Amino acid sequence: MFSDYTSAELVSIFAMQGFAGLILFSVFVLMALGLAIIFGQMGVINMAHGEFMILGAYITYLLSSFFENNLPSLFSIYFFLAMILAFIVTAALGALVEWGMVRHLYRRPLDTLLATWGLSLILQQVYRSVFGAREVGVTLPDWMMGSIPLTDLVEIPFNGVFVMILTFVIAVSVYFLMFKSRFGGQVRAVVQNRPMAGAVGINTQKVDRITFAIGCGIAGIAGSAFTMIGSTGPTSGQLYIVDTFLVVVFGGAASLLGTIASAFTISQAQSTMEFFLSGSMAKVLTLLVVVGILMIRPQGLFALKIRR
């Protein structure tokens, strides 16, 4: 299939393709991080993760129309404010959900699955009633939608670069939070041995609540960022949830590093195969490979060695 092209064209296409893979990688990491924290650190399967993301997207939508109508001079930077607000609101909702629902179900992991799935349906219908069944269009500042043309084949899209930087910043922050801060130490202590952590004076309930809130908050930021590349509607969250679970489970449920490694593997495999095969076949093959590997290694790529 490459015989018709010059070598310069091939080089630039492979460069573009590598870049597309990196963007997909960043998107996967961004959407999986929040879930990985909750699933990995607390063992709670949050089926409403996609709906928390879309809450972030709707907040971005509200702010975009607010700034467009009231503060057009600041429109070009509203997006940063939107992300911060998205984090705060989704984190607050996350804390509320943890308090009202999830904490009663910690000993019944299968029930959390059902309960959060119910929550996702409720949230979808709430979005539908409040914002209407139709998708909403989030207007973005022009500088975010452009691209830098390097040659006539190679163009670097701004939104891709933006997502990559954002993912990097959030991943590093999560790393510091979990592994370098006092709070992170408490979280890991609770994960490893809940009664013992309680015995040495860690308020395990508070740790749970904050962890859940942070996971949801990161989902909100991801949703806010994804208004650049995807749709915002009541059921848009469902578009992401399958890939998200795939990444987290494949990575090993309790490991952030595993999440990143699995996001990298899946995104590169998928974007390479999409280039050579059709989109649907690429997806089928990716799923087959993941299922195959999980059959040999059910704990995922990376697993913490802890005493249960």
Added chain:
Amino acid sequence: MSINLKRILSLFTAGASCDQSDRRLILSFYLSLWFLLSAAMVNASVNTTGLAVTDKEVTVGILHSVTGTMAISETGSVQAEKLAIKQINDMGGVLGRKIKYIQEDGASDWPTFAEKSKKLLVNDKVAAVFGCWTSASRKAVLPVFEQYNGMLYYPTFYEGLEQSPNVIYTGQEATQQILAGIDWVVKEKGAKKFYLLGSDYIWPRTSNKIARKHIEKLGLKVVGEEYYPLGHTQFNSVINKIKLRRPDVIYAIVVGGSNVAFYKQLKAAGIDPRKEKPLILTISVTEDEILGIGGENIEGAYAAMKYFQSLPNENNKRFVKAFKEMWGDDIVIGDVTQAAYLGPWLWKAAVEKAGSFDIDKVRAASPGIELHTAPEGYVKIHPNHHLWSKTRIGRALRNGQYELVYETKELMEPDPFPKGYQ
């Protein structure tokens, strides 16, 4: 009916003594019997099959998804059908009877559609149903409509390959939408190389098959054909492939939320529809979808369908005005919404021509029914139950509307089983 039949039976058979409440019971029983009989007598001429028709009212059904994934698309159709029913009632109704509708929610779930259509036909005995949107939901209700002999007015443009005596298809079938669009882009824009792209299910695949046959008949080239799962959100790889193959036209039949991702990423990757290099021609993006995509991301792309909100004729101006009065100023009207609006009007015309609500008579009267007041202009029902209609090309504007750039001179004949295209 709140009559205790058991009690009445016992009064008649066992000669049980009557107190006052029993007498009231018997009276109400006779009264309702009388009502039923008299209604049947008056209606006998226009309703011989026991449909829900009284001398003042006729009941129809509206069956769309107002919850679930498809609510985004089907909401417009529900609004259009309610508007048409309201306007018909304001004009005096059908055969002197006001239309009353029973609305059921298909909930974006195909078995639910089948169940609700059975409820409408068997329990409610509706005289017609306006509904369904996806082909999957239509296929799910089809056996029900054929078994219980109902009449469905189906609004969506679809892949063809179907012709049921129990369905009137008010949207375009595939060849009507596709052939004229490709001819136009070849003739006016000198297109030679096409890249076909779609979501992975029956409508895009069948449509692209027809498009490919037509392109190859014209002696031109298809340089790529690809399908992505519904809900796919990452199109960077295919955009790279498109860049490498350098087509003149991207023929896109991407649907739902994927649409938004596709056009945003296309623009971000430097393929600006306004430059027409390559040109983008779609048959799946109406004004409804542009709301989600954002006019600034799709400005300059072309769409081939039969209706745009901006059509300049008088019928359409009246229709848009009435629609906005009923549903609010910021609403948009897409191709399918207009097709849904035709349903009640076509049914009314057929009923009046037949002089009866009977399904069989309405069916027999349907071919040849004309509608001069359609917002898209003049339409006519073909004996194959599809509509003769024009195909139009619109160019997307920044404000989310299309401007009309071309329309076929003649009405396109519907051809649900196109020879040589299968």
